[in-house]
Amino acid sequence: MKERIIKWFFTVLAFASLVFLVGIIIVLFKEGMPIFKTVSVQEFLFGKSWYPTFVPAEFGILPLLLASLWVSMGAMLICVPLGVGSALYLNEIASPRQKSLLKPLVEILASIPSIVYGFFGMVILAPFLQDLLHLPIGLCAFTASLVLGIMATPTVCSIAEDALSYVPRAFKEASFAVGANRWQTLVKVTIPAAGSGISTAIILGMSRAIGETMTVLMVAGGAAAIPRSFFDPVRPMTAAIASEMGEAPMGGEHYHALFAIALILFLITFVFNIIAEIASRRYRIKLGLSG
């Protein structure tokens, strides 16, 4: 009897997150879809102007969509070399003592609240870059990419490092046995073996960057114009939702439009996560671990 209760209890717990997920999806669709009565999906996705409070309102999210993509792509350019590079160092070169110091440090980077990163970007990095590069304004896509890149580095590093450490010792020993040096082993054996694990790390880092809100709200500048250069101020989707939700009258067009943005954001990260999942499955099968 007792055992059955406990079993049920944990079953409920396990399914709780499924319930939350389904609930969130339902709310996103229910609150987001009504906007498509006013604008078509095409106008919404590819419309070039976002004037939600103007009369007549315009709900084209292309500038916001592009802003999110630019900023996350920029962040990837920073966090992939940094994250994967430090994972390789930790796994291949670092002495156990170094590793026991460095790995927790990288993980601390992940635990810093995003508003602290945002503050750092706004108060220190943006004015610095503005002076250094003679920019018209330091709050721009480039600065946001830089800060997001630093923020996503621990995610990439720690997942990539896990992937590398799962590569069986036998693989490397076999490689050394046929006379390959360390570099050849790394490039031809270890990295390909951990490849899909590393791509999982990169995709999850990307999904973290695209969903990040506070930092881009503070650092990206907030201009809802289609970015023409990396040094233009931009307004990523998350920043638009965060700064506009407070004013949007509940049940109005603007409100539904913001939910529709959230829906699109959710779909993007959802696709990323599925790809990451598929990649990591393939990786486990390749190494002969349980699929």
Added chain:
Amino acid sequence: MKQLNKLLMIAFIAASFAFPCYASKIIMEGSTTVLPIAQRAAEVYMDNNRGVDISVRGGGSSVGIASLIDGTCDIADASRAIKSSELEKAISNGQDPVAHVVAMDGIAVIVNPSNKFSALSKKEVKAIFTGQISDWSQLGKGSGKIVAISRDSASGTYEAFGELVLEKQKPRADALLQASNQAVAQTVARTPGAIGYVGLGYVNSSVKALEIDGVMPSRETVLAGTYPVGRPLFMYTNGKPQGEIKDFMDFIKSAQGQEIAEGEGFVGLK
């Protein structure tokens, strides 16, 4: 188990004695422009009247008025008059918003101190903020890209600026949106090519306020109505204020209350 229940009960009763209920609680919410007046007035009023608890929140005029309509605040601070759509919603909710002008505010157009301009016409400011002019050289002096800095669209200052200066034209899409008056002033102070707008109370020595149509934004010009970018600031109550809310509103309109508004950089009515 029983004992634990008893203990909890005792703790609960003790707690309800330990935290005395205030005689009355007033909740104010709304415009960040009116916020400094509301906050300071509330502090002084609470010092003089023990037992009154006034909580003051920002959020923007729209948020404040929405809360008044929902009945979740007693006084809504607003830097613009209530919209007809909001009034309709309030009436259908059984509320009756009453406006009180508590001070005057001028919106100053500010530039970086290094900027060569010290005066612009309202038309030029409009041309800058609607995107027709994007480089300082187009105005005849200086050079470099104009960085237009605006308040985010939830702000009453944004709406007032849109009505007073842009005459309801679309603001440029590439204007940077900042969440507060201070943030606008700070960004302008740090950015040589920047132009922004803030409530008169937020002009400080780190930025330069421009003459508009030949009139310097100041107490006198705003009150006289000669400065073209001025506006009244409101507090809305639900119906004619009564009891503690009435006393507080009377206090804000009194000489002492207006002194507070002046002290925060606004223009008092007396």
